Amino acid sequence: MRKTKIICTLGPASSDFKILKQMVDIGFDAVRLNFSHGDYDGHERLIKGINEVKKLVPRKPALLLDTQGPEIRTGKLKDDILLNAGDTFRFSVKDKFDHEFGTTINYKELIKYIKIKDRLLVDDGLLEFEVQEIHEDIIVCKVLNSGILGSNKTVNLPNIDVKMPSLTEKDIKDIDFGIIHNIDFIAVSFVKTRNDIIELKNYLKKKNKDIQVISKIEHKKAVENFDEILQVSDGIMVARGDLGVEIPYEQVPLIQEQIIRKCNIVGKPVIVATHLLNSMIENPRPTRAEVSDVSNAILSGADALMLSGETAKGKYPVESMKVLDKLCTETEKAIPCRLDEYGHEKTKTAKHIVSNAVALCANELNAKAIIAMTVTGVTAGLIGRYRINMPLFVFSPLKKIRDETKLQFGAFSYNLNIDGKTMGELIKTTISLLKGKKYLNPKDIVIITVALSGNLEPNNFVEVKIVE
Incomplete structure (x- = not known):
């Protein structure tokens, strides 16, 4: 059972039902709809396709809406323009x-x-321009490196703090569209401060929607304000494409490491995205550098990995999925247990202590699995950071908590109906379900942690149980 979660971006290359079904069978956990491209009709077709596939498979991928955000882009061209340095x-x-x-x-x-x-970096920095003249509505630039300019390419402005809202009018319309189609996650582009996330959460609250919000770290300001952004986010995405243009590229690996570690410490899911297997847009096999990059991201503590152009527009979307699946499965064999790393923290809450106790028991007793019954998901998230060598099965009556596990390393969720049930009945139900799915067998040891609300007694405890 692969523990690292995989997100695939849908697009023209993966819109065919047959291709989509093959990719789901390999096992992605969420699909990304990139609202920087396409229109509502196109996105609706993609959502319809994934919903049809869901009916045929046990795995139910989550829907992630990726906002365009305050992106600056070039216009549409009749034909691509060949640029030479000095033009x-x-x-x-x-x-x-x-x-x-x-x-x-x-x-x-x-x-x-x-x-x-000032410098303008276009198309993820592939083209660089230097400002020579500024007129009323025209900026005259010198081309610093040769290349081809296509339509609708991204424009980055390093060290220039332009005043643009994190959520644009287009983003709000896109989010409303997503709400109608029952999206599970919103990835917010070009976040700069915690207020960008609070603003969106307040909007969702007015809509009476409790959707998970993922902050994309792709701007220099987001790196500077990361701690406060993490505090109010449900998860983090390291969006290396724009990040590597906004800051010096040599800083990206270390910043990625720091972000992953901080997310692991608080038990929030962290996604590593962009250029994972970029060569597979054109080629059937990845480069050795890409293979190492993916493996190192997993070893560093990434919960999820996201494919972009590889599955959206590439020639080998299914092959890209297969490669990433194999890489995850193989690398996970070498992930060390992190009980020593997180077991001696100076600042601990009750949830930290409980999660540590659960992980320690599971590891020492060589348990087959951990069962977490929860209405908050906090302890479940903290357990995952220890990277112990067994699955974490999360049972919750709340959809939001179940959705969260679709991006959490090693966590797998199921609905839990607690109405009118005793605690003994709930434990029996969860174990019976896992036995039916062949995850548990008689005489297996399981660690059960419960954090439920209501009239259940007891509703907050840890138990070691032998499966009958």
């Missing part, structure tokens, strides 16, 4: 701009913030 190129903030060596840019306020000698 002069123009960006216009008007809606239309007809020039052989120029294109539009979708942020009209850019003129206010840009200065002579």
Whole structure:
């Protein structure tokens, strides 16, 4: 049973039902809908496709909506433009701009913030421009490196703090669309402060929706304000594409390590994304560097890995899934237990102590599994960080808690109906279900941790049990 969770981005390459079914059979845990591309009709078709596949398989992938956010992008071109170092190129903030060596840019306020000698990095930094002249609605630049400019490419402005809202009008409309289609997660692009997340959570509260919010760390400000962002987020995504343009690329590996560790400490899921198997967009096999990168992310403590272009537009979406699945399964064999690493923390809450006790018991007794009955998910999240060599089965009456496990390392969730049940009946029900699925056998040792509310007695305890 693979413990690392996999997220696949849906797109033209994975929209065919047959392809989608093959990918689900290999085993992804969530699908990403990238709202930087496509329209509502296209997204609706993708959602319909995944919902049809769900009916045929036991695994029920979650839906993750990835907002476009305050992205700055170039305009649409009739044809790609070949640029050579030293060329002069123009960006216009008007809606239309007809020039052989120029294109539009979708942020009209850019003129206010840009200065002579500032740099514009386009298409994830593949093209670099230096500002030479600034006019009323045109920015004249010098091309610093040769390449091809296509339509609708991202624009990054290193060290320029433009004042743009984290949630745009488009994002709100996209989120409303997602709510109608029962999305499970929202990944928020270009988060800068905790207030960006609080604003979205307040909006969801008004809509009476309790959807998991994932903060994408892809801006310099997000790195600086990470601790406060983590505090209010349900999970974190290390979005290495834009992050590697916003900050010096040589800093990305260490920042990724720091983010993963901080997420592990508080028991919140962390996703590593972008360029995992990027060469497989065109090639049937990954590079050795990509293989090492993926493996190291898992060993560092990543809960989930996300494929982007590999499954959205690549030539080998199914093969990419197979490669990532194999890499995860093989690397997990070498993940060390982290009881020593997290077992001696100076600051501990009751939940930290309980999670440590559960993990310690499970490890020392060589338990077959851990069963967590919960309405908060906090202890379950903390147990996962110890990376003990057994699955964690989370039973909860709350959909939000069950959804959360779809991005948590080693956790697998089931619905728990507690109405009118005694604690003994609940324990019997959970063990019976896991026996039926061949996860447990008679004489297996299981560790049961319970944190439920209501009239159940007792409703907060840890028990060691031998399966009958």
